[in-house]
Amino acid sequence: MTRSSTTEIYDLRGLKCPLPVLKTRRRLQGLKTGDRIWVETSDPLAVIDIPHFCKEAGHVLVETTTIAGGNRFLVEKR
Incomplete structure (x- = not known):
């Protein structure tokens, strides 16, 4: 699958565990079911x-x- 221009990239590079998961959870709360987001981590x-x-x-x-x-x-929100 290729990234569409409408799929947001959430840049979490530079953050260490558990921050990428915590921030992803919080960001997904603001999305609708079926919305997708790219999460980038280091x-x-x-x-x-x-x-x-x-x-x-x-x-x-x-x-x-x-x-x-x-x-x-x-990640697709459910």
Whole structure:
């Protein structure tokens, strides 16, 4: 899947665990069901934490991509 111009990129690079998950949770609260957001992180633990958060909270992790210096996650709010 390619990133659409309407999908927001939430830049959380430079933040360490647990901040990427906490900030993603807060940002998703302001979105409507079905909305998607790209979350960019540099924390190596995010590859464990973000998928776990999505599963526990009932959101859909659509895609995970490695980027320079970190990872990008496409999360769909449920």
